[in-house]
Amino acid sequence: MFKKLFSKQQPISEPESKKTITKPKIAPERIGDLGEYKITIQLDQLPKECQSISDLMLPNSKSKTGYSQIDHIILTPYAIFVIETKNYAGTIYGDFERPKWSVNGKFPLMNPFHQNYGHIKSIHALIPNVEISHFVSIVSFTRRSTFKVNEELRRIQSNELIVYDTELSEFITRKMNVLKLTTKSPLFTKEKITDMFNLLTKENILDLQIRAKHVENIKASVPLEQTSSEAVCSICGDGVSEKVSKFCLSNEKRFKGNIYCYEHQKREHVEV
Secondary structure, three states: HHHHHHHHOOOOOOHHHHHOOOOOOOOOOHHHHHHHHHHHHHHHHHOOOEEEEEEEEEOOOOOOOOOOEEEEEOOOOEEEEEEEEEOOEEEEOOOOOOEEEEEEEEEEEOOOOOOOHHHHHHHHHOOOOOOOOEEEEEEEEEEOEEEEEOOOHHHOOOEEEEEEEHHHHHHHHHHHHHHHHOOOOOOOOHHHHHHHHHHHHHHHHOOOOHHHHHHHHHHOOOOOOHHHHHHHHOOOOOOHHHHHHHHHHHHHHHHHOOOHHHHHHHOOOOOO
């Protein structure tokens, strides 16, 4: 009898707390898509009176490539928000006036607000009746970064704001609330917002060849030393040295055109 009882007992499963949980590995090519997905979630949380346009390419005669590619534009009753997104990992050092910023104090980065101002000017050329002061420039970084920048760039009263991607909707909403208090009435009616939206989407360049040429020209116009020093790991996004970057790119069969930091070279079982 006892033998039968024991034979029917099921094996005791391992407690959940003791089980080893393996996180799914994210393919390098999906990292950028996941970042944009988080931004999309943030934009969906904005008030209904806001309209957004993403990945907008406009003519810009003052740009080296002849175009400006804008990540996101948010049209609201109180301001036009122009958003530049960045996917760097590490400590971001910068000052609003400095033309060059840096990642981890070593890897140079073009001042993203200067870059975004060029985007604002290309939009302003299409809607010149809107004052430049009615634009708000936002630069968004992922949570894999830490800011060491002017305190002013984090104050909601400023028209230049640096934010984390997960707080984008919060900052835009807070900024709109501040503008409501300082403005007697909305700057843009619902009809005006729709008109601007239609105009900008009509001017959006969708031709894939032009877009590809634009990216190619940007890469060609960036100095070699800046390109190599801004190289980042395809998995974690950490900056890598020029030596590591050249090593990965020169080993096409092992890395397939990707760049990996030392740690992820080991994880990929690649001999360094």
